[in-house]
Amino acid sequence: MKNIIITGTSRGIGFELAQLFAKNNYNVLALSRNSEPLNKLNLKNITTLSVDLSNDNDLQKVTNFVTSNWENVDILINNAGKLVNKPFEKITTTDFLEVYKVNVFAVAELTKQLIPFLSKGSHVVNISSIGGVLGSMKFPGLAAYSSSKGALLTLTEVLAEEYKEQQISFNAIALGAVQTEMLEEAFPGYKAPVTAKEMADYIYNFSLTGNKYYNGKILQVSSTTP
Template identity: 80%
Template sequence: MKNVIITGTSRGIGFELAQLFAKNGHKVLALSRNSTPLEILNIKNITTISIDLSKENEIEKVTDFISLNWKTVDILINNAGKLIHKPFKELTTSYFLEIYKVNIFSVAELTRQLIPFLKKGSHVVNISSIGGVQGSLKFSGLAAYSSSKGALITLTELLAEEYKEQQISFNVLALGAVQTEMLEEAFPGYKASVSANEMAHYIFNFALTGNKFYNGKILQVSTTTP
């Protein structure tokens, strides 16, 4: 049984992941601003905390829970993300900050505060985007989103180096298009070939076993080339 923290669990991939881990006997701490969807399911092994990860002081809710209940964390999946689809000329600094607070700053702060609870063999999986990979196909309107996901990739590589002596593994999955609510909101009518549930199964298996084979690696999980 693993102690697993997952962010962005109100819908999409995170929602599916929380259920998958819990139904396979693992303890899940599900973090999202809207905890109602998972609470309604009332699944054993899932604890929900309603939290705005972009606010540093709220992350104390997580460390308080771990200190009182788990003591250690085996897997952290930084899945929460925010996407704004706008032409670059409309992307003011406030829009960039809005995206970066969720996609990079909150990941860094949550991970930083959880480091004392991550022990030898722990695995941190950061969910990035294929659009954040250097040399990949890029799409107009995603300057803030894709650049933040590129920053997340670099952060993952740096953390893997910094904590390799403690044998805490950090890897990043750069996902292609997945049929989620966020994708539908950004690109109405677009149909991805991979469902949220299918991608959740992939991430589930990787989170449990990927650190045996990878550390500080970018894995591109996409059916399209480049």
């Protein structure tokens, strides 16, 4: 059984992904601040950890679990995200930091702590946004969010280069509109053409096979804007 770590599993795409992997006989370590939604499902292959990804001490819980229970990590999906939607003149340095802590710094720190458990053939998938892609359509109010997702894309490219000799693959999926709570926060009333479950299906398959074909790549997965 392969070992899968997924962040941001209390709702949306992460919640659906955790179920998909578990139901298909993979070991899942599901990370989120709120573990209750997954715990209620009582799926045998899922272990939940309540963690604040912006807290380094909480991240230590993850490495402690892996050290005690698993020998390696096959797939890491950095799915958790934070969004602040404010006019640029009203957004604060604290807002920027809070967004970057989750969308960039936590991804870097968690990945760094798990590098010793990632071996040849492992795949790290970073979930980004079309809004972070150079030259894409941008939207007012998302200065912190979109710029952080752009930073995540660059981080993915750098790590793919740095660990290519170890044959650890790093890829990023830049998502367009998916019907999640986060989309509703950014664009109230907008209805996306893709559900969280449908996108989870795509990410599930990509995380299992995408590293055979890609490394250090940014895949834009969007049929529309926003």
